[in-house]
Ligand SMILES: [Zn+2]
């Protein structure tokens with residue numbers, strides 16, 4: 001027994017009363033109107049609505065290498081890659097190579113794991129970012 005079926009019963013019950021009152025019909029024609037307003041849906045068509053899908057986190061291009069390299073990447077890295085359309089946040093090239101993907105913390109705070117602060121970049125690009133930072 002779930003809540004939605006219970007509240008549907010309430011709506012039907014109220015509508016039934018309203019039909020009776022407003023149309024001054026007898027109970028039988030009100031019942032016909034009610035069936036028009038709420039066509040009977042077999043329970044079997046409803047019961048799977050709340051079942052969660054098992055969508056793979058990997059789709060499209062990412063499958064190409066994620067199957068080989070998935071152990072190298074934690075959840076945050078693959079999420080960042082997905083946000084960036086699987087391109088490097090520094091050079092903009094697709095992450096197709098065998099090169100490791102690094103997560104760069106934009107504000108330099110390695111305890112800040114907010115999505116906005118994370119940038120997936122090539123290992124070599126990551127070196128560039130930090131080299132240019134220290135050069136400044
Ligand atoms: Zn890069």
Ligand SMILES: [Zn+2]
Pocket residue numbers: 103104105126129130
């Ligand atoms: Zn970094």
